[in-house]
Structures are given as C-alpha cells and as structure tokens.
Amino acid sequence: MKVFFLLLLIQLHITEGCRKLEGNTDVRQITAYPGDSVLLSCSCTDLHTKPQSFTWSKYSSPSEWINISLDREPYKYRYQLVNEQSSGNLSLLISNLTVEDGGDYRCNLTESEYRQIRLTVHVCTRNQQxxxxxxxxxxxxxxxxxxxxxxxxxxxxxxxxxxxxxxxxxxxxxxxxxxxxxxxxxxxxxxxxxxxxxxxxxxxxxxxxxxxxxxxxxxxxxxxxxxxxxxTPVITTSLPTSTADTTTIFICTAVALMLLLLLGGVMYWKSRGQRRRQIENGDEQPGMRIQQNEQEDVMYMTVDHSNTVRAEQTPVASEDTAVYSLVQTH
CATH class of the missing domain: 2.60.40.10 (Immunoglobulins)
Incomplete structure (x- = not known):
C-alpha cells in the first residue's frame, strides 16, 4: 500500500512539471570576448521535471523582447539548447560570439517566471583590415x-x-x-x-x-x-605520386607490351607454318585442288599427268591476275 501511494506521489510530481526556475530574480552579468563560447544558465528547481513549454528571448529596442528561433538566422548553428541530458536544464549555449550577440536575454517559463541575463561582449583593438x-x-x-x-x-x-x-x-x-x-x-x-x-x-x-x-x-x-x-567547398589535400610508383607503372606497362608482341609473333609463325605445310601436301598428291591465294592473287588450275600426254604450264597475262593454262604436246 505504501508503495502504491509513493508511486502516485511521484506520478503527480512529474505531471505537475517544472513551475519554478533556479536562482533569484536579479539580472546576472556575463562577460565574454569575440570568438568565445558562453553558456546562459537556466534550469528548473528540480532537474527531473519537464516544463510544458519555455522560450528564450532577447531584448530589442524599443522595449521589445524577440523570441529566439534556433532554426533560423542569425541563431542557426551558433545557438543551441543543452537539455539533452536533463529535461529540467534549459540553458542556452552561444558559440563564436560576435559583438552583436551582446545584450539582455530571458529564459521564460511563464510571463511571471523567468530569469534574465545580461551578456557583455568586449571588443579588442584589432587590425582594421x-x-x-x-x-x-x-x-x-x-x-x-x-x-x-x-x-x-x-x-x-x-x-x-x-x-x-x-x-x-x-x-x-x-x-x-x-x-x-x-x-x-x-x-x-x-x-x-x-x-x-x-x-x-x-x-x-x-x-x-x-x-x-x-x-x-x-x-x-x-x-x-x-x-x-x-x-560549400571543403579544402582537401592529397599527396603527389612518388617517382618510385611512376617507375613501377612504366616497367609493368613495357613488360605487358612485350608479352603481347611475343604472343602475336608466335601465332603468326604458327599460322604461316600451317599454310606452308598445306601447300606442300597439295603439290605432292596428284589430282588435289589448291585453293585460290587471295593475298598473291594467283589462280592455279589442276594438271593431270598421263603416260602419253605431257603437260606444260604457260602463263598468260590477264591484267593483274596470272592465269595458268594447259598446253598439250605430242
């Protein structure tokens, strides 16, 4: 039973949420310099509670408080909340401070419950350029x-x-x-x-x-x-190729070319030997026809040998083609 009431009290406490901020109502002073980061502190009295809603605002004359929208310029990228670890932490982090960031800020829980911070950004004497x-x-x-x-x-x-x-x-x-x-x-x-x-x-x-x-x-x-x-362009750097790498690439390329030339020569001599053997075999066997040689553009005709007739080959010129005819002698 006691456990039940304890859980009920915890549930009511969480449901009630954050209604009061830590610290007094006096304006807190913060001093920073251009380029620095600064944390504008604001938190619930109980960090385990979660506010129903809250806002950050900055004073802008005349007598006007403007809400800070974190997804719009000039607050985008440089302004961010730090309540990821605790829902009761409402602090605001400002990065890369500029002179324009100086001024009065408010962490608003309700119209009557807020904390005010005055940020002063000192300006250093620097080169005009x-x-x-x-x-x-x-x-x-x-x-x-x-x-x-x-x-x-x-x-x-x-x-x-x-x-x-x-x-x-x-x-x-x-x-x-x-x-x-x-x-x-x-x-x-x-x-x-x-x-x-x-x-x-x-x-x-x-x-x-x-x-x-x-x-x-x-x-x-x-x-x-x-x-x-x-x-947006991003600067990158790369190292040039070394002399050793260039030499290795050149040697590999030369070896590959030599192997290709050697392979081509072997295939050429092999093909030429086969052709030569075909021609020799055709001359030794009577009655065998030898195909037309397209490269030399010479036409051969079959010669039949007998015991009574002797054939002599007499070339006859016909334009660029040499034709061999049969001449019988008695």
Missing amino acids: TVSVTGYMGKSVLLPCFLSEPSHTLRWLFSKECDYKEIFPKNQIKGYTDRVQQFNDHSGNISLLISDLTVKDGGYYMCEIRNSSNTTIHLTVKGALTGSSAS
Missing part, C-alpha cells in the same frame, strides 16, 4: 596569408580574451597539436590549414610577419554541413 572566413565542424579551413617579400620570421597567433598566443610554429594553446599545417610553396603563400574544426576554434587569428603589416582573420565555425550548405 580583417578577413572573415567561415568553416564547419569536423572539416578543414584555410586561413589566407601571403608574403610581399622574403621573411624568415613569421608566426600564427590566436586570440583568447584579447590575449594573442602563438599556435604555429610553437603551440602555446592546447588542442592545436597535429591539426595545423602551414603552406610554404616558395611563392609567398604562408596560409594556415586547420583540420578537424571545433567550436572552440572560432575567434581571431593573426599572421604576424617581421617588418611587415600583420593580417587579422576572423574565423566563424558553424555546425555540420546539411542541406544547401553541403555545396
């Missing part, structure tokens, strides 16, 4: 940089909270080992290739060259390619 590059999670992206004159001192930097740290050739930030590769084709192209992109790779990069102006690149990392985004 900033190149924007877009990449996709799990793919590769190329950060362009070119030399105007030869230089032996160059490096790539990545900005974390307005503090640039070197990622190539030295790696001062974890996570870039074996994922970065610099082009060096002796034509001034020193672009940086980053593989296996993650959300944390989004931010500002600097191609720093001695005695030259630096290049600043802003990388935005979006979600995996889907739908129309699948047509």
Whole structure:
C-alpha cells in the first residue's frame, strides 16, 4: 500500500512539471570576448521535471523582447539548447560570439517566471583590415596569408580574451597539436590549414610577419554541413605520386607490351607454318585442288599427268591476275 501511494506521489510530481526556475530574480552579468563560447544558465528547481513549454528571448529596442528561433538566422548553428541530458536544464549555449550577440536575454517559463541575463561582449583593438572566413565542424579551413617579400620570421597567433598566443610554429594553446599545417610553396603563400574544426576554434587569428603589416582573420565555425550548405567547398589535400610508383607503372606497362608482341609473333609463325605445310601436301598428291591465294592473287588450275600426254604450264597475262593454262604436246 505504501508503495502504491509513493508511486502516485511521484506520478503527480512529474505531471505537475517544472513551475519554478533556479536562482533569484536579479539580472546576472556575463562577460565574454569575440570568438568565445558562453553558456546562459537556466534550469528548473528540480532537474527531473519537464516544463510544458519555455522560450528564450532577447531584448530589442524599443522595449521589445524577440523570441529566439534556433532554426533560423542569425541563431542557426551558433545557438543551441543543452537539455539533452536533463529535461529540467534549459540553458542556452552561444558559440563564436560576435559583438552583436551582446545584450539582455530571458529564459521564460511563464510571463511571471523567468530569469534574465545580461551578456557583455568586449571588443579588442584589432587590425582594421580583417578577413572573415567561415568553416564547419569536423572539416578543414584555410586561413589566407601571403608574403610581399622574403621573411624568415613569421608566426600564427590566436586570440583568447584579447590575449594573442602563438599556435604555429610553437603551440602555446592546447588542442592545436597535429591539426595545423602551414603552406610554404616558395611563392609567398604562408596560409594556415586547420583540420578537424571545433567550436572552440572560432575567434581571431593573426599572421604576424617581421617588418611587415600583420593580417587579422576572423574565423566563424558553424555546425555540420546539411542541406544547401553541403555545396560549400571543403579544402582537401592529397599527396603527389612518388617517382618510385611512376617507375613501377612504366616497367609493368613495357613488360605487358612485350608479352603481347611475343604472343602475336608466335601465332603468326604458327599460322604461316600451317599454310606452308598445306601447300606442300597439295603439290605432292596428284589430282588435289589448291585453293585460290587471295593475298598473291594467283589462280592455279589442276594438271593431270598421263603416260602419253605431257603437260606444260604457260602463263598468260590477264591484267593483274596470272592465269595458268594447259598446253598439250605430242
């Protein structure tokens, strides 16, 4: 009986759902930097309960709160809920922060039950000539940089909270080992290739060259390619065929040709021997007819031998064909 009432209470608790949010009603302050990721925390007082409905909204003047739609721009790919593990966790994750992401946000359970968060995105002093590059999670992206004159001192930097740290050739930030590769084709192209992109790779990069102006690149990392985004080109690299492989292919081809020529020669000599034997056998047996030789265009007629008549063959010219006739001598 006690078990029955306990199950009933649990069922009523779950049915009631989430009606109150964790924390006080004061506005919470969060500070972040461009390119970072930030979590706007919001959860039910009981994480095991599930709200009937909830929304996230952002303040937009004049005095208007606009609901955030996760399947539309500019929120698509960069805004996502993190309630997969717990239905009572309503937190919102924002990736690859921009200055425009700053502002006031609300996690709305009801009209009277909500939590408000103020997000401030600090702006760093950067090069005015900033190149924007877009990449996709799990793919590769190329950060362009070119030399105007030869230089032996160059490096790539990545900005974390307005503090640039070197990622190539030295790696001062974890996570870039074996994922970065610099082009060096002796034509001034020193672009940086980053593989296996993650959300944390989004931010500002600097191609720093001695005695030259630096290049600043802003990388935005979006979600995996889907739908129309699948047509976006992805950078891939391939290794050229080695000299050893080319030599092997050439030798194999030459051997194959020689075998074909040898086989053809054997078949030719075999066929020619058979033809020669047929001709010889035909000359030794009287009365046997020899077929017309189409290649030499010569016609032969049968010669019968007897004891009283001797046959002599006298050729008679007829255009391009030689005809042999019978001449009897007495």
